[in-house]
Amino acid sequence: MNEVSLSDVENRVRESFARQGFMRLLGAELSLIERGRTEIKFPFSATLTQQHGFVHAAAITAVLDSACGYAALSVAPEGVDVLSTEFKVNLMSPAAGEKFIARAHVKRAGRTLSVCSADAFAVSGGVEKLIATMLATIIRLPIVEGGDNGRATEN
Amino acid sequence: MNEVSLSDVENRVRESFARQGFMRLLGAELSLIERGRTEIKFPFSATLTQQHGFVHAAAITAVLDSACGYAALSVAPEGVDVLSTEFKVNLMSPAAGEKFIARAHVKRAGRTLSVCSADAFAVSGGVEKLIATMLATIIRLPIVEGGDNGRATEN
Amino acid sequence: MNEVSLSDVENRVRESFARQGFMRLLGAELSLIERGRTEIKFPFSATLTQQHGFVHAAAITAVLDSACGYAALSVAPEGVDVLSTEFKVNLMSPAAGEKFIARAHVKRAGRTLSVCSADAFAVSGGVEKLIATMLATIIRLPIVEGGDNGRATEN
Amino acid sequence: MNEVSLSDVENRVRESFARQGFMRLLGAELSLIERGRTEIKFPFSATLTQQHGFVHAAAITAVLDSACGYAALSVAPEGVDVLSTEFKVNLMSPAAGEKFIARAHVKRAGRTLSVCSADAFAVSGGVEKLIATMLATIIRLPIVEGGDNGRATEN
Numbered sequence: 185m186n187e188v189s190l191s192d193v194e195n196r197v198r199e200s201f202a203r204q205g206f207m208r209l210l211g212a213e214l215s216l217i218e219r220g221r222t223e224i225k226f227p228f229s230a231t232l233t234q235q236h237g238f239v240h241a242a243a244i245t246a247v248l249d250s251a252c253g254y255a256a257l258s259v260a261p262e263g264v265d266v267l268s269t270e271f272k273v274n275l276m277s278p279a280a281g282e283k284f285i286a287r288a289h290v291k292r293a294g295r296t297l298s299v300c301s302a303d304a305f306a307v308s309g310g311v312e313k314l315i316a317t318m319l320a321t322i323i324r325l326p327i328v329e330g331g332d333n334g335r336a337t338e339n
Numbered sequence: 340m341n342e343v344s345l346s347d348v349e350n351r352v353r354e355s356f357a358r359q360g361f362m363r364l365l366g367a368e369l370s371l372i373e374r375g376r377t378e379i380k381f382p383f384s385a386t387l388t389q390q391h392g393f394v395h396a397a398a399i400t401a402v403l404d405s406a407c408g409y410a411a412l413s414v415a416p417e418g419v420d421v422l423s424t425e426f427k428v429n430l431m432s433p434a435a436g437e438k439f440i441a442r443a444h445v446k447r448a449g450r451t452l453s454v455c456s457a458d459a460f461a462v463s464g465g466v467e468k469l470i471a472t473m474l475a476t477i478i479r480l481p482i483v484e485g486g487d488n489g490r491a492t493e494n
Numbered sequence: 495m496n497e498v499s500l501s502d503v504e505n506r507v508r509e510s511f512a513r514q515g516f517m518r519l520l521g522a523e524l525s526l527i528e529r530g531r532t533e534i535k536f537p538f539s540a541t542l543t544q545q546h547g548f549v550h551a552a553a554i555t556a557v558l559d560s561a562c563g564y565a566a567l568s569v570a571p572e573g574v575d576v577l578s579t580e581f582k583v584n585l586m587s588p589a590a591g592e593k594f595i596a597r598a599h600v601k602r603a604g605r606t607l608s609v610c611s612a613d614a615f616a617v618s619g620g621v622e623k624l625i626a627t628m629l630a631t632i633i634r635l636p637i638v639e640g641g642d643n644g645r646a647t648e649n
Numbered sequence: 650m651n652e653v654s655l656s657d658v659e660n661r662v663r664e665s666f667a668r669q670g671f672m673r674l675l676g677a678e679l680s681l682i683e684r685g686r687t688e689i690k691f692p693f694s695a696t697l698t699q700q701h702g703f704v705h706a707a708a709i710t711a712v713l714d715s716a717c718g719y720a721a722l723s724v725a726p727e728g729v730d731v732l733s734t735e736f737k738v739n740l741m742s743p744a745a746g747e748k749f750i751a752r753a754h755v756k757r758a759g760r761t762l763s764v765c766s767a768d769a770f771a772v773s774g775g776v777e778k779l780i781a782t783m784l785a786t787i788i789r790l791p792i793v794e795g796g797d798n799g800r801a802t803e804n
Contacts, residue, residue, distance in 0.1 A: 203390035206397055235358035241423065242361055242401035249396065268396065269607055270631055272427040272582060272737040272784055274764045276757040291768075291782055292741040296606065297579055297633065299739045299782065301766075303756075317756055317764065319737055319784040321580055321631060323607065424762055425786055427582040427629055427737060429609045431602040446613075446627055447586040451761065452734055452788065454584045454627065456611075458601075472601055472609065474582055474629040476735055476786060478762065513700035516707055545668035551733065552671055552711035559706065578706065582737040 188262050193219060197254045206246055214254070220290040222254045227283045239279035241316075244286075244304050248273065248318040251288035252300035256322040259293045264324045266298070271320035279315055281306030288318075298322045343417055348374060352409045361401055369409070375445040377409045382438045394434035396471075399441075399459050403428065403473040406443035407455035411477040414448045419479045421453070426475035434470055436461030443473075453477045498572050503529060507564045516556055524564070530600040532564045537593045549589035551626075554596075554614050558583065558628040561598035562610035566632040569603045574634045576608070581630035589625055591616030598628075608632045653727050658684060662719045671711055679719070685755040687719045692748045704744035706781075709751075709769050713738065713783040716753035717765035721787040724758045729789045731763070736785035744780055746771030753783075763787045 188196070194217045201207060201214045207224070210232065216223035224247050234240040249268055256266045288302035304316040343351070349372050356362060356369045362379075365387065371378035379402050389395045404423055411421045443457035459471040498506070504527045511517060511524045517534070520542065526533035534557050544550045559578055566576045598612035614626040653661070659682045666672060666679045672689075675697065681688035689712050699705045714733055721731045753767035769781040 200390065205386070205388060205390075206395045209386075231360070231364075233360060235355065235360075240361045240401070241404065242397050245400055246395070246397035268430055270427065270429040270580065270609075272425065274425040274756075274784060274786060275423055276759070276764055291739075292779060294741070299580075299741055301782070314757060317766070317784065319739060319782065321739060425735065425764075429601075429629060429631060431604070431609055446584075447624060449586070454586055454735075456627070469602060472611070472629065474584060474627065476584060510700065515696070515698060515700075516705045519696075541670070541674075543670060545665065545670075550671045550711070551714065552707050555710055556705070556707035578740055580737065580739040582735065584735040585733055 190219065193217065193258045197222070197257055200257065201250070201254065204250065207250060210243055210247065212247060212250070215285075217254065217258060220255055220259045220293070222251045222258065222288050224251045224286045225283055228281060236278065239284065241275050241279070244275075244279050244284065244316050245273050245318070247284065247286040248288070248302045248304055248316065249320065251286040251302045252318060252320040253322055255288040255290050255300050255302075256293065256298040259290055259298070260324055263327055265327050266322045266324055269321050269323050271318050273316055273318050275316050277306070277313060277315040279306055281308045281313070283307045285312070296324055298324070343415075345374065348372065348413045352377070352412055355412065356405070356409065359405065362405060365398055365402065367402060367405070370440075372409065372413060375410055375414045375448070377406045377413065377443050379406045379441045380438055383436060391433065394439065396428075396430050396434070399430075399434050399439065399471050400428050400473070402439065402441040403443070403457045403459055403471065404475065406441040406457045407473060407475040408477055410443040410445050410455050410457075411448065411453040414445055414453070415479055418482055420482050421477045421479055424476050424478050426473050428471055428473045430471050432461070432468060432470040434461055436463045436468070438462045440467065451479055453479070498570075500529065503527065503568045507532070507567055510567065511560070511564065514560065517560060520553055520557065522557060522560070527564065527568060530565055530569045530603070532561045532568065532598050534561045534596045535593055538591060546588065549594065551583075551585050551589070554585075554589050554594065554626050555583050555628070557594065557596040558598070558612045558614050558626065559630065561596040561612045562628060562630040563632055565598040565600050565610050565612075566603065566608040569600055569608070570634055573637055575637050576632045576634055579631050579633050581628050583626055583628050585626050587616070587623060587625040589616055591618045591623070593617045595622065606634055608634070655684065658682065658723045662687070662722055665722065666715070666719065669715065672715060675708055675712065677712060677715070680750075682719065682723060685720055685724045685758070687716045687723065687753050689716045689751045690748055693746060701743065704749065706738075706740050706744070709740075709744050709749065709781050710738050710783070712749065712751040713753070713767045713769055713781065714785065716751040716767045717783060717785040718787055720753040720755050720765050720767075721758065721763040724755055724763070725789055728792055730792050731787045731789055734786050734788050736783050738781055738783045740781050742771070742778060742780040744771055746773045746778070748772045750777070761789055763789070
């Protein structure tokens with residue numbers, strides 16, 4: 185499997201991100217891609233709140249998960265896709281702010297499994313506050329032409 | 340703190356569930372409440388899918404989290420609310436099916452922390468398949484009149 | 495890969511268990527092996543305690559981890575070994591008792607990854623009390639003749 | 650509750666560490682204490698190995714857990730003790746090396762719960778290699794004179 189150039193990494197991650205309906209629903213933007221490092225931002229929206237008016241933990245979790253997955257994808261060789269197999273989230277403070285940022289990095293990229301860590305921040309008046317953190321395990325799967333890399337059949 | 344009657348448990352959990360905008364967005368229904376045990380169902384919807392056409396892991400995670408939280412609330416004394424502090428999810432199979440069920444139970448209800456476990460199933464043609472599982476830690480917080488039990492200030 | 499007979503399952507798990515020096519250190523005994531289900535017991539020992547006189551969480555974690563790994567091994571095909579890639583433990587009550595039991599079962603056995611759940615109980619005067627629970631992800635690795643299935647090189 | 654001076658932090662953590670029989674068993678040394686940051690080292694020992702000759706994951710987990718707990722203790726007010734309520738570990742590479750280092754830091758110190766992250770490294774010929782990582786939740790408990798801050802009764 186060949187090394188992937190930096191611009192191909194970016195293209196690959198951006199294409200996959202664009203297909204994520206849930207990221208679109210959140211108004212999320214992939215604000216940084218480097219090899220092994222990603223950042224996703226999304227604005228506050230009243231439609232995403234839970235009963236106390238904060239953004240729902242599910243939205244924060246989804247963005248942390250995506251940031252981890254794309255960080256893992258950014259260091260994967262050609263011809264493979266990635267899938268989260270498990271993650272742990274610590275919810276530390278309410279998601280109160282004007283916008284939210286998830287920053288992920290790869291802690292280890294193995295032949296089969298990658299381990300990624302991500303922090304989520306709420307931004308208010310330009311000040312960032314750590315609100316959640318994720319530790320995730322991501323599996324590499326061969327891309328099957330015309331196929332579908334579902335969890336059921338592949339790992 | 341007084342013991343809560345079984346019908347009060349149900350009322351309390353149903354009221355809180357009704358305030359969850361995200362559960363409404365999913366079309367989720369609280370199909371069972373017992374002391375220490377809950378079940379939440381929601382139908383497949385194309386608006387919830389990820390890039391492969393399966394229901395997004397964020398939706399499954401949200402329902403598992405809610406099921407755990409309400410299981411913990413169902414055994415909490417009067418005057419307290421609950422909040423997830425952390426959870427781990429294993430995503431085992433793609434969320435492919437006509438509807439989805441999360442079943443949670445309390446493994447331990449402590450004075451401050453409760454531990455809950457939940458499984459998520461996809462239902463196709465009446466057959467249930469295990470697709471994900473969660474292990475969560477939930478904290479009890481005193482309900483503040485006119486206040487807001489946000490994570491930032493309370494734990 | 496061939497199906498493994500029930501007695502071969504038991505032999506395989508017992509052989510691997512016997513090589514675990516740490517299990518010997520704990521005086522641990524593999525008290526049950528079925529397909530997808532294991533039980534490990536060990537007695538209280540003053541040498542295993544932490545600062546409050548309870549058995550150290552590391553001992554409980556080690557036994558939960560072994561029980562999960564052997565449950566995964568018991569459903570694996572011939573020619574593969576297993577390795578824990580990650581686990582989460584909730585420590586619910588102090589490990590106070592005459593003996594301790596870990597019971598694990600396989601929640602899902604995939605081609606590459608298995609998910610196992612295990613509970614640990616303290617036994618005092620014949621009464622079991624739940625003290626900890628684990629949710630673990632285990633990877634299957636091909637057995638390499640004369641080789642060593644280390645994590646660094648294999649996943 | 651009063652602010653604790655830096656030298657009191659160090660005394661408090663060193664005293665607690667000295668009472669940990671399991672740390673002594675490992676030959677572990679508390680090589681760094683700062684406010685919110687700790688480092689624990691221990692040498693390779695054949696008595697700590699698992700079946701492949703690497704140091705057992707239980708030893709690595711125990712040291713990561715202690716490093717997290719002492720990091721949380723280092724930022725706690727006077728009159729409180731700390732206890733791990735749960736942790737997740739990713740085992741990334743075999744624990745092969747001359748010595749091992751766990752480095753922990755506090756990600757959030759809340760009134761009741763703290764979240765800590767720790768990495769474990771194997772050192773061979775002066776080169777460090779990341780082998781495991783932990784994300785842990787630690788609870789603060791009031792110190793009871795003549796009492797015992799067991800998990801069963803306190804959280």
